[in-house]
Amino acid sequence: MSEQKRMSLGAKIGIGVGVLVALGVIGAIAGEGAGEGDDSTESKPTASEQPKEPAAKSEKPADEKPSDASATSAAAEKKAPADEFKAFIKENGTPQQQEAAQHITRVQGADDQNDVLDSAEIHTDYTGGMTGPHSGDGKLLASAFADWRDSKNGLVTVYDSSGEILSNGKF
Numbered sequence: 001m002s003e004q005k006r007m008s009l010g011a012k013i014g015i016g017v018g019v020l021v022a023l024g025v026i027g028a029i030a031g032e033g034a035g036e037g038d039d040s041t042e043s044k045p046t047a048s049e050q051p052k053e054p055a056a057k058s059e060k061p062a063d064e065k066p067s068d069a070s071a072t073s074a075a076a077e078k079k080a081p082a083d084e085f086k087a088f089i090k091e092n093g094t095p096q097q098q099e100a101a102q103h104i105t106r107v108q109g110a111d112d113q114n115d116v117l118d119s120a121e122i123h124t125d126y127t128g129g130m131t132g133p134h135s136g137d138g139k140l141l142a143s144a145f146a147d148w149r150d151s152k153n154g155l156v157t158v159y160d161s162s163g164e165i166l167s168n169g170k171f
Contacts, residue, residue, distance in 0.1 A: 081107040085122075088148045097144045100124075100137040105161075110149055118154035120145065120171070129164035138166025146171040 082104055089101040109120035122141050126134035138158035145156045146169055154171040 081110040085110065085145065085148055089144050092147065093144050094140075096137075097140045100140045101144070103134075103137065104141070110145075113149070113151050113154065115152040115154075118151040118171075120149065120154065120156045122156060122158045124158065124160060124166065126160045126166060127162065128166075129160055129162075130166060132160070132166075134160065135166055139169070142167050142169035142171075145169070 085107050086101050086104055089097050093101065103124040103126055104122060105125055106123040107120070108123075109118070112118075122145060124134075124138070124141070126132070126137060128134055130138075138160075141158050142156050149156075149171050151171055155168060156171050157168040158166040160166050
């Protein structure tokens with residue numbers, strides 16, 4: 001029986017030593033990682049040693065600064081989906097669709113398509129919602145949108161000026 005106690009005690013000692021060695025290895029690895037972080041801050045170039053290239057890219061000579069024309073074109077790009085849609089209707093739409101297109105104020109989601117669950121919105125200055133007098137105009141716009149954009153699983157919703165749904169349709 002005393003031999004069984006020694007083996008049991010030896011096993012306990014062996015496990016304890018193994019745990020201490022494992023903790024020592026983990027501590028050494030963690031210490032090296034922290035040491036590298038400290039060394040990396042010391043080896044980083046100072047502000048005077050920083051490469052000038054990124055700063056040079058941000059600093060433009062006076063003659064290369066964006067002009068008002070490019071700022072205007074950037075603003076026009078933000079309105080692009082509505083303008084593109086109106087231009088498409090003007091060129092390809094029926095007279096009724098062309099009339100309805102004059103009431104478009106904003107188009108969202110026309111460019112963000114993945115054919116999984118595409119959703120687009122057409123905002124108008126119409127009033128009355130789905131039961132109002134312009135629900136047919138909303139249907140005309142949804143139909144024109146389906147001619148303009150194509151998706152395997154798209155839904156376009158046309159809204160009036162107060163955010164109520166005028167119509168919707170697949171595209």
